[in-house]
Amino acid sequence: MVKRKRSKQRDCIRAYLEGRKDHPTAEMVYEAVREEFPSISLGTVYRNLSLLAEDGEIMRLDVGEGQDRFDPNVEKHYHFVCQKCGAVSDLDMPWMKHVDVLADSFAAGKVTGHMAYFYGICDKCAE
Amino acid sequence: MVKRKRSKQRDCIRAYLEGRKDHPTAEMVYEAVREEFPSISLGTVYRNLSLLAEDGEIMRLDVGEGQDRFDPNVEKHYHFVCQKCGAVSDLDMPWMKHVDVLADSFAAGKVTGHMAYFYGICDKCAE
DNA sequence: CTCATTGCAAAGATTTTGCATCACC
DNA sequence: GGTGATGCAAAATCTTTGCAATGAG
Secondary structure (H helix, E strand, O other), X not given: OOOOOOOHHHHHHHHHHXXXXXXOEHHHHHHHHXXXXXXXXXXXXXXXXXXXXXXXXXXXXXXXXXXXXXXXXXXXXXXXXXXOOOOXXXXXXOOOOHHHHHHHHHOOEEEEEEEEEEEEEEHHHHO | XXXXXXXXXXXXXHHHHHOOOOOOEHHHHHHXXXXXXXXXXXXXXXXXXXXXXXXXXXXXXXXXXXXXXXXXXOOOOEEEEEOOOOOEEEEOOOOOXXXXXXXXXXXXXXXXXXXXXXXXXXXXXXO
8 A cells, every 4th residue: 555645536436425424426536625725627536536445434335327426335245226216225133154155165266255236116207 | 118119239248157066257158159250249249148138047146246137047046256257156055035124123214125145266267 | 845736638448330332021 | 322330540548657846854
């Protein structure tokens, strides 16, 4: 890991994410942080999101919709994606480490983990 | 579903995928099909892959590496991704429909399915 | 003073699309 | 012959990167 010098922009991005449970995209982070730093560039946002993820301060999510999302909760947990509105919410459900053992018995190699998300329709869209 | 007119190019793409278990990317399909249709365009490959997926003849995979991959096996099944060489192989392991029920009890909405893949190091790379 | 960070813009990478032409039914 | 498909190139999307200027330690 490289030496890191503090920056107001990165602090702001980190602080913004800490308070969220909606897993913002880089674009959403950009729009939000822009209110405090009107001249920040999208490149800087992407760079800092990558640095924070690299340092294990946040987690990068890919729920198969093109844009990556970012989560301040770095604990292993599952997500629920609404197929109608695209909202991504946390699932407070136990991590299934045992499925890695199961998968390992079928794989032509050593299984060390898995990636998963659940999809369906959220309550709000079901109305 | 729209009316479809047959084309040699699409037939070739379909036939190429049928014989594979390595989940080629669009680029790989393009390179392969180009041997029979040297003037085929990448756009046509993308277009046909999307049409075939739309018709349920093939399945589009996203294993979080940027490029999508395509699978002639449209049955629900899991995949194993080697983190070293990037190879994607099938896992002949039962589909865990019960986890959808479990997730549903935790979700703020109706869970209808899940997406998952396992990762690790394949035998070839472990040597 | 050094070098990580920024803003800007250009470039990358992947996929989609507009359009005139082609070919299937 | 009508319209779906093709090839080509341009564009759209999302993300990364080169570079000179700026700022933190």
